[in-house]
Amino acid sequence: MKKKTKKAKNYSNYGYLFIAPFFISFVIFSLIPLVDTIKNSFYEYYTSGLKVVGPNFIDLQNYSQILKADLLKYTGNTFVLWIAGFIPQIVIALILAAWFTDQHMKLRGRKVYEVIIYMPNLIMASAFAMLFFTLFSNSGPVNSLLQQLHITKEPIRFLASVSGTRGLIALMNFLMWFGNTTIMLMSAINGVNPELFEAANLDGCTHTQIFFRITLPMIRPILTYTLITSLIGGIQMFDVPQILTNGNGSPDRSSMTLIMLLNNYLKTKNYGMAGALSVYLFIISGILCFIVYRFINTDSSDNEAKAKAKREKRQKKIATVEGGITV
């Protein structure tokens, strides 16, 4: 018996061996680069022509310099581009998810629609952007179609206007992500106790009432999760605007995102500024990661107590919702 417990103890240390590759790879390819990135942010270190300047330690000067160099403008651009795609995405996804999960509607061809709307999510963003660039160019198919149908006389110069460029980027992001979000929200709604919907139906609630009083409150955690993960994705926005505008965020850098700026610094070997920008991004995404972590972790088995508390809270919420309906 004693021998057996000793053996069991030996087994448990095998765990270190199994997780070693992950952590070794993480330390080498993520942690060391992160430390190096932070270190570089405090140095003046760039290449100008053939001359390499630095590295000279300059405290926080890169941080203040990058703030002056339109960091806020690019943050604003990134946010505008993200929100312009996200709002239609979440609205459409909510409506579709509610329809798809409605037992009474019995939509025909639901499975086929699911397959179609998810498809753009798998498409290479850079190729998709190149396709849009070609389709919406001045002599491209969209313009020639509009002219053939006599909707416009002159070609519309989509990529010459701020709203045109931003609109196309938002449209692409919307197309690429609304299917994914719909499927996530559907699974969330399917997880809601169906008796709730039945009870509401029997009590004569309208569809709108059910949607706003039951569906939305019940899937609020997933909605928040979708919002935060989408925001993290938005911060990383690069492929689509980069290819569509050939890396310059034209017109007048109005579609230049944060990662496009980082890409420019890296390409021109301005390590100091790239470092400072990375640290800004790291802090923002760190905060968002923490929020996501809190969400996922309340559900994981490691946090039985928290999960239980959440379940109870949900029970209470269900009771409140039910109360709200009967009243």
Place this chain on the structure above:
Amino acid sequence: MKSHSERTRVVIAQIVLVILSFMCMFFFYILIINSTRSHVELQKGFSFLPSTHFAKNLTNVLNDGTLPVVNGIINSLIVAACSAALSTYFSAMTAFGLYVYDFKLRKAAFTFIMAIMVMPTQVTALGFLRLITNMGMYDTVLPLIIPSIASPAVFYFMYSYMESSLPAALVEAARIDGASEFRIFNQIVIPIMKPAIAVQAIFTFVGSWNNYFIPALVLQTKKKMTLPILIATLRGADYMNFDMGKIYMMIMVAIVPIIIVYLFLSRFIIAGITLGGVKE
């Protein structure tokens, strides 16, 4: 009365769905049509009907001297396949280590991986580039493959799958039969994990196939480039001098293989999207 409003609702839903599906497919329809048309035909204007230059455009793209597309396809395939293999195997291994063994740092390790799960890789790109340059891996495909050993999201999926499908008694029984821990993992656990591995291999493969930011910073030699970088050079080049048929065909080559695979595996892939997500 109720059934009447119900019917209107279904009709509205069908109309909206048809419009959205149209939006999802219309651009690809134009892409496919235009890839069959010659440069001259494309200059003349838009047409809904395909032409006869598909094979010619395809051979033009594949034989282009300045744009090594065949190399690009091979490079993309190598990077995506290796990344998918490494990330699924080692994520399953990490999940196994954390699921089966109760060692001292278990909880800390789990918490750590969850905390970094959605961290963008771009924030460490600067240090990453400098590191791989020092390691002599700049302008090779290795730095695009090896780091996928640490894939937190794939790990989380594997861990969730183990929670639902790997009974602890099974490992115990194998031990009594005298199997070593690594044999248990490779010969008993991996076969059980096959469905999860398949789903995640697809997602990692697609993600890697489409990846642009890091590969574009790492790969500099044309022959080593992956497809997204070649597409980007199309945009950077003097666009107006290009054979438009070739441009459409090039985009086809990058997009269509993934779509064909997707259409065959769609049910499986769609079911996989939510499996690893937040359990509600």
